[in-house]
Amino acid sequence: MKFKTVLMAVAAILVLAAGVPMLDAAEVAQGKCLAYSAEDKTIRIEEFDVNFSQDAPYGNPTGIVSEYDLSRAKVGIFPEDGDVVRIAFVIENDHKVALKVMNVSKQDIRRK
Numbered sequence: 001m002k003f004k005t006v007l008m009a010v011a012a013i014l015v016l017a018a019g020v021p022m023l024d025a026a027e028v029a030q031g032k033c034l035a036y037s038a039e040d041k042t043i044r045i046e047e048f049d050v051n052f053s054q055d056a057p058y059g060n061p062t063g064i065v066s067e068y069d070l071s072r073a074k075v076g077i078f079p080e081d082g083d084v085v086r087i088a089f090v091i092e093n094d095h096k097v098a099l100k101v102m103n104v105s106k107q108d109i110r111r112k
Contacts, residue, residue: 027090029047029068030087032083043101046064068096085104
């Protein structure tokens, strides 16, 4: 009896999951804001690596400069030059399109 119930539950989950479209996961970049333009809806950052330490709590600069399209992004506290930001983005036609922008410098969740 238990086996039949478990089998029915697994079958129901598989049927429901089959109807849900799978979404691609966004990529994430973090770095220092070099330029932010509300008019052009773009942001340019110098990316940081993931080697966190007490001296570099957000990582170390890599020298890689990337620009993101913010036309579809939800932006928290608007970044200023020098702020550390975290950007969730997708790549569309070799173009980085931001989905969410978090100003890590001004809304650091580790301080709470």
